[in-house]
Every structure is written in structure tokens, then in C-alpha cells.
Amino acid sequence: MIMRSATCKDALMPSPSPYTRPVRILLVEDHDMVAEAICLALERSPELKIVARAGSVASALVDAQRHQPDVVLMDRRLPDGDGVTAIAELLALAPDARVLVLAGEGSASVAARVAEAGGAGLILKARGLRELEEAVHRVAAGEVVFSQDLLGDVLDQLTGRAPGLGANLTPREREALHLLGEGRTTAEISDQLGVALNTGRNHVQRVLEKLGARSQLEAVTIARREGLLT
Structure with a gap:
């Protein structure tokens, strides 16, 4: 990708600006x-x-x-x-x-x-x-x-009148969400969190429920849209 400084004034010749400085x-x-x-x-x-x-x-x-x-x-x-x-x-x-x-x-x-x-x-x-x-x-x-x-x-x-989507995620659920965003499986998430497979599945399921998602992919998509994942 381009990472340069450039101007476009050669492409168009705008009329003189009425302002002192554009x-x-x-x-x-x-x-x-x-x-x-x-x-x-x-x-x-x-x-x-x-x-x-x-x-x-x-x-x-x-x-x-x-x-x-x-x-x-x-x-x-x-x-x-x-x-x-x-x-x-x-x-x-x-x-x-x-x-x-x-x-x-x-x-x-x-x-x-x-x-x-x-x-x-x-x-x-x-x-x-x-x-x-x-x-x-x-x-x-x-x-x-x-x-x-x-x-x-x-x-x-x-003003605090309305919590953002995902505001009710627990720290563990946020960790699970970030691992989902990295493409990890439920088994890998459980291993990374140091919990049993069933516990890991429960964390992932609660993430889906709180984000209103029907699948792990949809949860990641919603999380990215809402700024929960960067």
C-alpha cells in the first residue's frame, strides 16, 4: 500500500480560494x-x-x-x-x-x-x-x-444512559471473544484460558448470546462492527 505524502493539485485546477488559507x-x-x-x-x-x-x-x-x-x-x-x-x-x-x-x-x-x-x-x-x-x-x-x-x-x-453492545461481557468472555477473533477453535480457546472444554464452550456460548449472534463467525463480525475487536 502507498505510504507517501502527495497532493492532488496537479490533477485539478481549482479556482482561487476566497479565504486567506484553505x-x-x-x-x-x-x-x-x-x-x-x-x-x-x-x-x-x-x-x-x-x-x-x-x-x-x-x-x-x-x-x-x-x-x-x-x-x-x-x-x-x-x-x-x-x-x-x-x-x-x-x-x-x-x-x-x-x-x-x-x-x-x-x-x-x-x-x-x-x-x-x-x-x-x-x-x-x-x-x-x-x-x-x-x-x-x-x-x-x-x-x-x-x-x-x-x-x-x-x-x-x-451519558451512561445506554450501555454499548457487549458492555456486559465478563473479562473471561472478552478473552474468549478475542480468541474467536483470532480464529481459534473452542478447544483452543479452552486450552488458552486454562479451563475444561465444557467451560470454554459455555464462555463462547455466552458471548454469542450477549452479542445476539447465531454463530461464532457472526459474533466476530458483530464485535468488529461494534469496535470490540480491532
């Missing part, structure tokens, strides 16, 4: 075609400028420190880590930046994690490039941007 954006996306489409779409606006592109958390941290962007547009899933988890490190290196997370799918739990980490919002890739451009403008202006269908649940979780 909003400077660090785009963090590991898929080249997606990154290029976003880059071209955002730089149609003379008020926005991509100052760097990164394809991993590691390169994003380097570019954030080097360029001190106004907005970091951060893909949630990257080859070397979770974009939400990286928010605190990004803000430590570029304290004036606003971090907007871009995700393929979202949930109230993931959105709440973004807010708790100091992120400025979460937008779904399915929303389209025009809505993404608007979200970047709003975040740069100091707003917090979350999808309307997630916002109420996010506020409930942040």
Missing part, C-alpha cells in the same frame, strides 16, 4: 483508488487542500507532526491498526487538528469511541463524496459531525 487536510486511506477519488473530490472546493496522504497509522503520525493539518480524514481500518485508537496519538502530535473518521460501516458504539477519543465525528463511506466534503467543512468550522441515525444513541452511551 483548510489543510491529511488524508489517511490505504486503498489508492478510494484515496484518489476522495482527494480529487475534496480539492474541487477551493477552500480545501490535501497537504499529505498516508496509507497507515504509522505514516499518518509522521505526516500529522510534519504538516500540522487542520483536519485529519482518517479511515477506520488500516493495515497496521485501528483509526479510532490512533486519534489520541494524532492529537498529541497535532493538537490543533480535528479528526474525522471515515468508516465502511458504523454503530453507536464505534461513534461513541470516536467522541471519547477526542474525534470530531464519524462519516460512512456510503454517504458519498459530496456529503463527505460538507462534513469536512463542518468539522473544520468546529462542529462535531455524526450520522443523524447514530447521534441519539451516541449521546445515550456517552
Whole structure:
């Protein structure tokens, strides 16, 4: 994957910006075609400028420190880590930046994690490039941007009125879930936890019940969606 800094201004020639300085954006996306489409779409606006592109958390941290962007547009899933988890490190290196997370799918739990980490919002890739451009403008202006269908649940979780999915998992069940995420069998999970096979099966079964999953694969899928697994 590309891990480089680049701008797109040679691809499009936007009209002069009416602002003294355009909003400077660090785009963090590991898929080249997606990154290029976003880059071209955002730089149609003379008020926005991509100052760097990164394809991993590691390169994003380097570019954030080097360029001190106004907005970091951060893909949630990257080859070397979770974009939400990286928010605190990004803000430590570029304290004036606003971090907007871009995700393929979202949930109230993931959105709440973004807010708790100091992120400025979460937008779904399915929303389209025009809505993404608007979200970047709003975040740069100091707003917090979350999808309307997630916002109420996010506020409930942040104020403690509604526990997130998986909040009732015990420490042992969380261990079992992480082992499921690594592709371990029930026998391997039991061995890793140092419990009898039947006890291991019970842990896995309770994980499925608490996540509302019908299979181990579905449990892992739900856990990843909810940010319980990175």
C-alpha cells in the first residue's frame, strides 16, 4: 500500500480560494483508488487542500507532526491498526487538528469511541463524496459531525444512559471473544484460558448470546462492527 505524502493539485485546477488559507487536510486511506477519488473530490472546493496522504497509522503520525493539518480524514481500518485508537496519538502530535473518521460501516458504539477519543465525528463511506466534503467543512468550522441515525444513541452511551453492545461481557468472555477473533477453535480457546472444554464452550456460548449472534463467525463480525475487536 502507498505510504507517501502527495497532493492532488496537479490533477485539478481549482479556482482561487476566497479565504486567506484553505483548510489543510491529511488524508489517511490505504486503498489508492478510494484515496484518489476522495482527494480529487475534496480539492474541487477551493477552500480545501490535501497537504499529505498516508496509507497507515504509522505514516499518518509522521505526516500529522510534519504538516500540522487542520483536519485529519482518517479511515477506520488500516493495515497496521485501528483509526479510532490512533486519534489520541494524532492529537498529541497535532493538537490543533480535528479528526474525522471515515468508516465502511458504523454503530453507536464505534461513534461513541470516536467522541471519547477526542474525534470530531464519524462519516460512512456510503454517504458519498459530496456529503463527505460538507462534513469536512463542518468539522473544520468546529462542529462535531455524526450520522443523524447514530447521534441519539451516541449521546445515550456517552451519558451512561445506554450501555454499548457487549458492555456486559465478563473479562473471561472478552478473552474468549478475542480468541474467536483470532480464529481459534473452542478447544483452543479452552486450552488458552486454562479451563475444561465444557467451560470454554459455555464462555463462547455466552458471548454469542450477549452479542445476539447465531454463530461464532457472526459474533466476530458483530464485535468488529461494534469496535470490540480491532
